[in-house]
Amino acid sequence: MTFDLSADLEERHRQHRYRQPQIMESPCGRHAVVNGQRYLNFCSNDYLGLANDPEVIAAFQNAAGEWGVGSGASHLVCGHQRPHQDLEEALAAHTGRERALLFSTGYMANLGVMTALLGKADAVFEDRLNHASLLDGGLLSGARFRRFAHNDADALNRLLQRSEARRKLVVVDGVFSMDGDEAPLAALADVCEHNGACLMVDDAHGLGVLDEKGRGSLFAQGVNERTQILMGTLGKGLGTGGAFVAGSAELIETLIQFARTYIYTTAMPAAVAAATQVSLAKARRESHRREKLATLIARFRDGARQLGLTLMGSTTPIQPILVGSDEQALALSQALREQGLLVTAIRPPTVPEGQARLRVTLSAAHDTADVDALLAALSQYQETD
Numbered sequence: 001m002t003f004d005l006s007a008d009l010e011e012r013h014r015q016h017r018y019r020q021p022q023i024m025e026s027p028c029g030r031h032a033v034v035n036g037q038r039y040l041n042f043c044s045n046d047y048l049g050l051a052n053d054p055e056v057i058a059a060f061q062n063a064a065g066e067w068g069v070g071s072g073a074s075h076l077v078c079g080h081q082r083p084h085q086d087l088e089e090a091l092a093a094h095t096g097r098e099r100a101l102l103f104s105t106g107y108m109a110n111l112g113v114m115t116a117l118l119g120k121a122d123a124v125f126e127d128r129l130n131h132a133s134l135l136d137g138g139l140l141s142g143a144r145f146r147r148f149a150h151n152d153a154d155a156l157n158r159l160l161q162r163s164e165a166r167r168k169l170v171v172v173d174g175v176f177s178m179d180g181d182e183a184p185l186a187a188l189a190d191v192c193e194h195n196g197a198c199l200m201v202d203d204a205h206g207l208g209v210l211d212e213k214g215r216g217s218l219f220a221q222g223v224n225e226r227t228q229i230l231m232g233t234l235g236k237g238l239g240t241g242g243a244f245v246a247g248s249a250e251l252i253e254t255l256i257q258f259a260r261t262y263i264y265t266t267a268m269p270a271a272v273a274a275a276t277q278v279s280l281a282k283a284r285r286e287s288h289r290r291e292k293l294a295t296l297i298a299r300f301r302d303g304a305r306q307l308g309l310t311l312m313g314s315t316t317p318i319q320p321i322l323v324g325s326d327e328q329a330l331a332l333s334q335a336l337r338e339q340g341l342l343v344t345a346i347r348p349p350t351v352p353e354g355q356a357r358l359r360v361t362l363s364a365a366h367d368t369a370d371v372d373a374l375l376a377a378l379s380q381y382q383e384t385d
């Protein structure tokens with residue numbers, strides 16, 4: 001028997017939440033081509049402009065020539081090749097940790113960690129605005145699942161004080177993916193230490209971007225030694241794809257034994273690992289990328305404030321403009337598109353009801369003229385609104 005799915009699809013339409021991938025006909029960069037039209041691209045997470053860097057591309061091509069296109073197996077069978085091992089060592093050194101372990105995606109890394117470490121006797125404490133993969137990982141683990149008010153260390157403290165769980169794991173985004181603000185990591189570490197909890201940070205949007213060497217939120221906020229588990233993704237600041245978890249040797253051994261999303265999946269292609277090795281070195285060394293990004297962020301924020309737009313307090317490359325209703329967010333995104341600018345409207349359930357927004361992301365691949373073009377288009381919308 002086939003399921004009747006049409007009602008679900010119609011309901012999605014009715015809510016203005018029907019989504020579809022657009023077909024990109026260009027690499028992910030400063031510009032994007034869709035349906036033969038060229039746009040300035042303010043949607044990607046390629047914050048440092050490394051996804052199309054010639055040296056990173058050359059590393060990928062050379063490694064594909066040497067290692068082939070597919071790894072052929074999971075890490076524990078015969079898919080763990082020399083470039084994977086080298087990258088794990090480089091990521092551990094970059095993040096100042098004993099060891100690091102590669103996962104094929106950040107989504108899988110988060111599910112893997114939480115299901116490997118937690119069970120029914122345990123409890124997980126999550127910021128309300130955590131990424132979907134962290135929420136799913138917490139639920140899948142079977143641990144008692146608690147959410148606390150966004151960035152509220154006191155609320156977390158109250159929950160932890162009442163908990164009698166065997167293991168208490170506190171999990172937050174380092175940089176929140178839809179708001180762009182940063183977790184108050186020192187305050188959260190205080191609360192964790194006070195209550196015997198372990199702290200895990202998903203730094204998907206901080207790695208490469210924050211700290212003078214791109215080591216991410218933990219270094220930027222001086223809490224690396226106080227954070228037991230770091231998850232970082234490779235598909236954003238580092239411009240490639242995949243993810244890693246970094247921590248103590250014991251943590252990594254535990255993940256190798258028990259993280260099902262590590263054990264039962266094909267290792268990422270070695271060429272991705274080799275390309276990441278180069279992009280990681282560039283991200284660390286080429287601080288001019290972060291400096292340019294900071295200039296663009298400041299320029300955008302100043303301009304947007306002058307236009308009276310509602311920003312969300314973020315100083316990272318994620319610069320959401322709060323709009324409110326789903327329809328208005330979609331209309332604004334469409335109006336910008338007609339002016340040659342690609343900016344995504346983010347709607348519930350990705351963000352809370354009534355908080356639909358335009359998620360502007362800036363990249364070192366942009367120029368000041370690109371930011372000015374976006375601001376000029378937004379000012380027209382403001383006038384005609």
Ligand code: PMP
Pocket residue numbers: 104105106107108110131133173177202204205233234235242243
């Ligand atoms: N965590 C956060 C905070 C993210 O924004 C994302 C990606 N959107 C992920 C995890 C998942 O990473 P990946 O895309 O590598 O699966």
